[in-house]
Amino acid sequence: MGEEVRMSDYDGDDRVYEWEVGLPSADDLTPLSQPLISPEMASAFSISPEPRRSATDVNRASQNTLSAISSSNNFNFKSLNDERSQEEFVEEGDEADLAREGSDPRKAKRPRLVWTPQLHKRFVEVVKHLGVGNAVPKTIMQLMNVEGLTRENVASHLQKYRLYLKRMQGLSDDGPSSDKLFTSAPPPQMMHMPVIGMAHGNGHMGPYHGFESHRYNMVQHRDWSGNK
C-alpha cells in the first residue's frame, strides 16, 4: 500500500490519456479502516459520515478530465492545478437529469458506470474487510457509500471480480511460460485488477497488461451531451 502514482511524463502524442491528473496524489481514498461506521447507525443518528458529494461537482471534474480525452481540444490542461476531488466518480445525471423523471434520482437512467481504479480499489477494500463469505452486493454497496452506486452495479462487478479471483486461483501461472511464481500461496490480492479500460486506438492489443501500469483512462459514458 505504498504505491505512488507517477505522472512524471505524458506521452508527447496527441492522445494524452489523463487518468487522474488533478486528483491522484494517493491511490488511497478514504482511510477505510476502523472509522467505518455502519451506515445504518449513521442514518439512525442522523449524522452524515460524509458531506455527501453532489455528483454535480464531481462530475464537473470528470468532464474536465474527460474533455481532454474526448476531443483533442487542448484547452483544459489547466485542470491540473485545481480539481482535486480524489473521490470516486460516479456517472450521475446532471442537474438536468436529476431534475428529470419527476423527483427520483434513484430511478434516473444512469448512462453507464465506469469502474475507475479508485472505485475498484474501494470495492476490493470493502470486500476484503467483509470477507469473501460476507461480501454481498448490498453490504458492499452500503459500506462503500458511494453516491449513485447501485446494488446492480456492485453485483455485476462482484461477479466479475469473483471470476477474476477464480481464474487466478485455478490457473495461477500456467501458460506459455512455465514460471513457478507462487507455488501454493494464493494471495487474496496481489495486484490491482487487470484492466478497467484499455487504450485501444485501432487495432487490438493485449487485453490486460498484467502489471500495474497506470495507464488507465477514465472514459466516460456516452455522449449525453449531444454528439455521436
Next chain:
DNA sequence: CTCAAAATAT
C-alpha cells in the same frame, strides 16, 4: 470485427 466491461435477464 473482436473482445471485454457493464447491464440486464433468468
Next chain:
DNA sequence: CATATTTTGA
C-alpha cells in the same frame, strides 16, 4: 443473491 445472457463501447 447468484449466475447466465445480452448489450454496449472501445
